[in-house]
Amino acid sequence: MEKPVFTGSFTQQEPIPEAAIEAAVAVMRSGRLHRYNLVPDDVGEVSRLEEEFAAFTGAKYCLAVASGGYAMSCVLRALGVGAGDKVLSNGFTLAPVPGAIASVGAEPVFVETTEALTIDIDDLAGRARASGARVLLLSHMRGHICDMDRLMEVCDTLGVAVIEDCAHTMGAAWNGTPSGRHGLAACYSTQTYKHINSGEGGLIVSDDAELMARAIILSGSYMLYGRHTARPPVDTFENVKLKTPNVSGRMDHLRAAILRAQLADLPAQVDRWNALYATVETGLRNVPGLQIVERDPRERIVGSSIQFLLPGWEEARIRTLLAQCAARGVELKWFGAEEPVAFTSRYDSWKYAPEQKLPKTDAILAGLIDMRLPLTFSTDDAALIAGIIRDEVQGAIRHAAE
Ligand SMILES: *Cc1c(COP(=O)(O)O)cnc(C)c1O
16 A cells, blocks of 8 residues: 655745735835834834734733844843853754854853753753853743743742743743743744744843833834834933944834734634644654653643654664655654754754753754644644654664564
């Protein structure tokens, strides 16, 4: 019998919704794309997006910027992180995170990873003490959220400020609190492969008035910050406006218009992602040799990708499995590869950071497999994909036993 093959694309997103297209066309017809190009009584798409995203997360203030990476470097700079400072971060994350730390001249201090793919809080405490770092750029990598109550307690005790990288947790929550609302500030990405899509873009939220005033000036507001509506009170800017450099990274009305309609749809999209995730997870359960990454019941996830572990598998067997899945149309990413591939990368490939050893993270990455779940997949697609992976893992195990 012919083996079933999946023919969909793992990188194809859904079209931009019609309402967003209409809003974008209206912006283009107006000719006013720059965020400060407003007519009297017009708040503009960017400020509207900021108000709506602040409400969505429950934050007091919001700033829309050019990318998720820009959002992180902007917050670090606004916090006063600079040359030679040490910043804690996850050993398991994506390149823009250590990149944001390096962009302000600071040095990443990587922290170990647990089997839940979250930051190892005990190791974090040890490395915070040893390095003297005062800031943690916490990456909720692939949407895995650590015990945020415990993490905040440890960081508060150590005097470490927490900045959350929520590129993969927009719409997620920990224990009922939206992801991004535990730390001092949070950064989101609206790049094509995240949860709302404007090609490129980023958002910052915080309740800290002075930090947000600095971030707004940094983003390139000139002396037009008064036009923001999701900003701190105008007098907060008095102290900072002449002392804070302009490092332009604004969002424009076109992208904001596209995002507003998508933000309104996000809760429904999260349910669709989670249906795909649950289907794949169920399909991969009870497969010998394959370990599911169990989710904490306190997490409200956004299942836009799924990860599993192949503990103890040798490199050659993993490569064979990936090739066999690929031959049947299933695109898996492996975090154990020596050289960075596509969007996947490892802490030891960021050679601009001081060399560090993370044996626990190495052991986990050696068997960690990653798969995107775009919303162009149906739950039938998800079941087919899980069936193919299950089949090929079972085949590999039989082969090894022969
Ligand atoms: C995508 C991503 C970011 C930010 O990305 P930009 O491409 O700069 O918008 C940050 N952290 C993680 C983990 C990401 O995957």
